[in-house]
Amino acid sequence: MAAIPITTHEIPTADFKARLSPNRLVGLTRLLGGFGWHYAGANVSLAVGAVAKTATYLLVQHFVDNVLAQPNFGRVLPVIALAFIGLALVEGTFTALSGRLAALTAEGVTLRLRNYLYDHIQRLTFTYHDQTRTGELIQRVTSDVDAVRRFFSEQLIGLGRILLLFTVNFAALAVLNLKLALISIICVPVVGVVSMFFFRRLEKAYERFQEQEAVVSSTLQENLTGVRVVKAFARQSYEREKFDKENFEQFQRGRRLLMMHAYYWPTTDIIVGAQTMAGYLIAGLMVINGEITVGTFLAYVGLLAWMINPIRNLGRLITQLSTGMVSYERVAAVIREDREPITEGMHPAGSARGEIVFDDLSFEYDSTAPVLHNISFRVAPGESIALLGSTGSGKTSLVNLLPRFYEYTSGKLLLDGVDIKELSREYLRQQIGIVEQEPFLFSRTIRENITYGVAREVSDEEVIAAAEAAAIHESIMSFPEGYQTLVGERGVTLSGGQKQRVAIARVLLKNPRILILDDATSSVDMETEADIREALQRLMQNRTTFIIAHRIQSLMNADQILVLKDGRMVQHGTHETLIDQPGIYRQIYDVQARIEDELEKELAGV
């Protein structure tokens, strides 16, 4: 993504959570918020347009019956002609106005909804994000939001249009001749029912078609990503057959879908045709019998078409409306989730000193499985503490409590003597910097990634200084576009070590009081490890640091070392004291010595 200018304008959004409703229709209407009048206006304009259209046909009647019947009607002709054009102007203007208002509503609601959801997602709890798959959430905030947009921009207004056209034209017919009007709507329930039945079935067939589309594309995708395997086993013809099978199945389903259309439209054509035929015959006979005028017949011909034909689409709109409502429900489920209150709590001025006390702290993600038990220790400002333990021993859970990513369950956790539950998350997170094993970088330029954590404008000198301290400046300069190089699929792919050093530069710029190094040195190849270690040393200066590591080398210089097993502290001390105790620490330490022995032996053997 190219550089996006920072905006200061007010961001249009709304509190959609307050507008939720268990009833889907009520919920949808509440989404309208400040646009209720716009939307009402859209429907009223539509009605005005429909009335004008109907009036055109009444004018035809008047023209034929009253004008043409008079002698010397030539003089009034321009007036009548102008009246036609005038009615068309009214109809056109109000139809356009209706479209504009509906667009304003739909787009306005969507704009607010998109902004709201984006913000909502980044403020949802870690627990929510742990449990939610990216693809699923993306689907809800994109396709489902778009379905909600169409609900307002096309479907609801489309339904309104059908009903209005029917009502207005029927009313006009009824005024002209009630008997004729009643005879003319005999087919309406039939068409309505057939249409609903058809579109409901069509929807199912369409779903099956779409499912197969997904199968075809994943077959294709697997073939493309597995091209090495396909070629290595020379399985090209097998793959062709496999794809052809799925492709052909989709052709079959597509054909079935088309067949349904091919039956539906002519069927309704026949129903509507029969109605029209009967109507014309009866109306014609009524003219001949003198019950209605020729003008009325002409008006009837026009009104009838506008009354019946739209009904054929009724089923489509109703099916779409129901999918729109399902989409609303899926979006509402996201909105219903609780946010993390980021600013709630105290926000002391200035930076923290960085004293941290764990006092008999316990923590569990849910009530069934405690993750940390009775943890107690104190870290003085600027001190470093290392956490050692196997996967699942609770190291990461422990450090995740500091920025209040999760809330501890019992005991106390104090920062500078204050319970962190009284401090705002915003404040805590400003004080803490995290470097992870596999840092997430954004697909932006390297410069933007480095400055990602700071709100102020940063000078190039500062960025370069941070990159140099993180030992990444030279690598960056080796890219053709330097700091403007894009990271990710559309730019350069950085190695694990490079990503980590960018993340270190990012934290250096942020300059937090407390530092968390989450497994930051493992799984990096030997060459870069020395670099990273130096960069980390610079980063740790004067900061309270939590180091999570697997290897003794990475943590032996820490001021304190905490050994965790199954969520409990099993050892606590410094390298010097722990090395003298029996226990996990010494076992791990001994491993190193044993390896050197083994290596010695192996080399002597050759």
Added chain:
Amino acid sequence: MSDFQFEEEDFQQTKVTRGTLMRILAQVKPYKWWVAGFLGFVGGVSTLDSIFTYLTKQIIDVGIIPGDRQALTDHIILFGVLYLLIAVMVFGFIYLAGVLGERVRYDMRKQLFNHLQALSFDYFDRTPVGWIMSRVTSDTERIADLVTWGMLDVTWALMNIATATIFMMTINWQLALIVFLIIPVLIVIASWFQKRIIVEYREVRKTNSKITGAYNENIQGVRVSKALGREEKNLSEFSVLTDTMYRRSFRAAWLSALFLPVVQIVGSLGLGAIIWYGGIQVEAGGLTIGGIQAFIGYVTFMLWPIQDLARVYASMQQSVASAERVFSLVDAKPQIVDRRGAVDPGTIQGDIVFDNVDFSYEDDKPVIRGMNLTVKAGETIALVGPTGAGKSTLVNLVCRFYEPTGGRILFNGRDYTQLSLHAIQSRIGIVLQTPHLFSGSIRENIRYGRLDASDAEIEDAAKLAGAHDFIMTLANGYEEPVGEGGVLLSVGQKQLISLARAVLSQPELFIMDEATSSVDTLTEALIQRGMEQLMAGRTSFVIAHRLSTIRRADRILVIDGGRITEQGSHAELLRQRGHYYRLYTQQFRSQRELELEREMEPEPVM
């Protein structure tokens, strides 16, 4: 994820060229009778539409006004017959055009897929999977639409205008000429609108994919955003996108909403002319009341085809752009193909010789330089060296996924370009670093190695590869689905299955790229055993990361900078105290450390 990234090409304007159009038409050439059929039917439908209007005129002028009941009934019956006819023809064109559309899409997809199987690696190296996917999925659909519904719409519109013209000229040619004055105006207006609407929608789509991308990063990077407290800035950047989206989609919707009313208002000028001039004609006896009614009908229903033409023309540009991209894929030539007179010698066993081999992916960046190497039949070669040294390239050359850009590779004394690709690639077994599995059951995945293998043979292969035991622990055993790309299995399990697949294919040449990521001890031991089984008595190349693999090799090649820098047995190389010695001791320390530490901990779950 490439799914979320928009492709610039999708939004380019393309000139409609004759060559491309002819090539698009060639897609339906095999089905020319289908095309003739639906064009005939739709032409018939639009003709009948015009006849209906004329018939209504006759009903009024011949039946109703003179009070002739018989004539009225006769005309109504004719009306009914025509309605039945129209229904049949509607069925005909929906069926023919619809099914043909599906068929054309099926054909094109098949053609593209088959072509893709023939393309060589260089094409896939420079073409992203997402790009190919879009060609096969959405572009084919657009082309199929153009040759069916697009052609149909154009025919319908032209026929409609033509027949309406004929009838209007017949009824009253003076009035017809006056009405025709508005047609050029309508065409200008329609194309003006369509052009702008297309531009806006293109922008909407572009912005939409950026929004999806932004949501994606928002979700995947949520931990970083929270840790860095970047929520407000994120939202403010995002709101720039939604704001653009709002303005663009509103404009697109507004233009669309305005289009129809404007056309209708202009059309009403024609209507005014009919009333005014038609009235005069009625007075003079040159036009009947039914005639006026017919004119009103023709003008009203001529507005639709003009709109349609504008729409089809606008979307045609997009379809042509799609077609050009599809054709570019079809025209891509595979770089590695069988030479004239290529043979299958029945086996590729024997010595493999690299004779002064050079290779480069891009002209100026050699990856392999002047490599000379002789591998005896049955020898196991371990390749070691830093990332990017050329190990994978060497293996790819052996498999003939690429061919040397200089020098020769000899199989059993014969330049391997004299052999057929199938002769080589059907006799190779490959296990990749990140094994690729296809969705389906474990059994199907193993069977990929030899399609005619019996179930017993599959299980034997799995036993040899050491995969049988873990497969039996799964709920459905060999029928257990592996998920898309094998997501339901661990890396170690996927490797075991791909080993079994290779065992089953009974290759003459075995290639393995060992995984760098750690696999639990038990699985690791199984993989080692499986590899031994495969390597026994077979010429094998292993890109080695494990000490045991390296030690077991007959010969170790140290590759650096595209050359073999050291080679020999494990013992020989260690004695040299060179590059290999450093690599090995480093590897020894980190791997043993991991192994020993793991021994102290309970076995992690596979």
